[in-house]
Amino acid sequence: MGKLNSFVIVFSQTQNIYYPGQTLQGHVTVDLNDTMKMRGIRLRFEGKAKVEWTEGSGDNEKDYSAKEKYFKDDILLDGRGADMPVTETNSKTVGCLCCESGPINANFTIDRQGYVPGEAIILKAEIDNMSDGQIESSSVTLTMETTFRVKHKTKHKQTKVAKLKHGSILMGEHDYWNGDKLVIPPLPPSYLACCSIIDVKYILMLTVRPPGLTFDLNIHLPVIIGTIPLQSVFDSHPAIMHPAAYRETSSSFPTPSAYPPGETLPTDTFSSGAGYASPVNPPQRSALPPPSYAECVFGKVNIAEEGDTKYVKGDTEYAPAYTYYNWGHKPSALPV
Template identity: 35%
Template sequence: MGKLNLFAITLNNPQGVYYPGQFLEGHVTVDLKEGMKMRGIRLHFFGGATVKWSETYTVSGTTYTKIYSANETYFNHEVVLFGKASGQGGDNPTLSAGSYTYPFRYQLPKGLPSSFEGSVGRIRYWLNGTIDKPWKFDHTTKRAFTVVNLLDLNTEPGAKEGLQGANEKNLCCLCCKSGPISCKFEIDRRGYVPGESIPIKAEIINHSNRRMKRSYAELYMVVNYHATTKSITNNKKIGEISHGEILPGDSDTWNGDLLPIPPLPPSKLQGCRIIAMEYYVKLCVNPAGPAFQLEVPLRLIIGSIPLQSTLQQYGFAPPLQGPSQSQLYQGGAQASAPPGISMPPPSFSESAFGTVNIKDDDDTEHTKGDMNYAPMYAYYNWGQTAQPSDPPQ
């Protein structure tokens, strides 16, 4: 790196998880082997959403590709750590050899949507440090961080209500003497937080003359991406559990089999207008041979603050009085449990979808920092620390 030994961004919160309205604090470290002439050292704070995909069309034998896109900017702020601001005239200063630490403190706007990395869209937050050198390439370093917009299940209509669904399907035409396959499917409530498991209850009856290869419960995400002139929908599987075959005339019962919920962003992505998200769990019956499977979907709400009734089932605390749980959680991304709540706080775990590369078109081969990033989401390790009891009567 020539004269530069080190150029790095350090956050005071090593997990890099923040709530909207919190202060982003840390420092930038610059270590020079020799003095360096520069316009200045600047730190750029950015948050925004991007949607972009392409589609290919053929018209009158000619094939062309059309790009669909949309963007939202939530904040775009720059501070000068040393020297001059962007575009400012005058002489260029020289920073002498040595090690320098520049602290920073920036308050995130309220109402930010949660971080999200999808197939054709994202909500991403980052800091970018630049050593702006005249007539030479700039030194840059980048650091992504996670914003979690808390979704309190206690404020979501229907989150406590149980859900039921049913469906049946005939595998043969009307001339065949074969009955339908039928399924009744239920879950105890609509609202869950990551770290919980969904107890699956179902009854499947095979009145057909064909074997069912298996039945399975699948948790999946439905994401709607809205470009300026078009929208698309993508489904992403998160996890599943399954049962074995069901012979003709037989039945199968699910008696509360547990489908775990890994670290995930909360439903809706509230605050974003170009990406929307919902979660579903569905019970599927897969016939042997050519036929479409039977499906019974139920829509979930994945939150970041659990239901008070769920806390009671786990033996933690009576219903909270006074301020809402979401207000009490705003003490920090590493906050302990709210006052009056004897429960373990959530940990923050990497997204179930893994890491992405955060290098953008504006980044160059000279951009340093960790380009592999995974959003962090609230996760409750209740399965290892407590077992639910029967709900209070």
């Protein structure tokens, strides 16, 4: 077996049947007999069906088969991409070959890659201006990269959603981002599981604007925006309050995927009148309250459909609402 002694998944519940919205809990044990390099440990949930049979015999034998996939979700349990620090560096020389000045050096660090709306990304950066001129400014921008797919065609769109900025840096001087907080506004989660025509990713970019006509120095760090905070983050924050900076929606019942670890649907939801039977041993609800919901930072759009006539009534302005954890952070400025 090499370095791996055992790789075991054990569920906390003993039953094999789960009702919709119930939290599936357990633990994964990885036992090694020596150091092993790995990029991470992922847990995959997959629902699918397959049928197959054979008819006839000999030369007349024929196979029949079909399959369907109902869901496929991956969760990163450990490794880069969720709770590990990420650091990148870059440098740029200002000027041309005949009159080059000293370099501009920068490094950029975030404490992890996994966040939820309402959390603050703690920014750390160091910029050394060894050039012969004054750096105009430095800034950090959170950008949403959206990919739209149709048959035989793909479209990409970049939208800036939050930004922080520092001032100029004199020749020979340094500037430090020492824990600046960029707060994530209400946004859709990364990747959009179960959606094959829209993909969403987020990039955090440090931009340094050198003197003269030189191109900007950029450092990109990918971040993952989800709906449930990391357990270590949850434990370090007080109880969740309603969002103050963004307009809360009237929805009072969150979807199962947005519940924090340990949360489940309220047991009074399951009644014979609703067509469900109460579970024999319903899991205990966590003392932590569910998240609030806030209108998307991009605001409302017109959802009127082509072919609608004047007889179609109702409000055609709509804005989706997303999970938002208000832990007291002042929202970052929207990019101009």
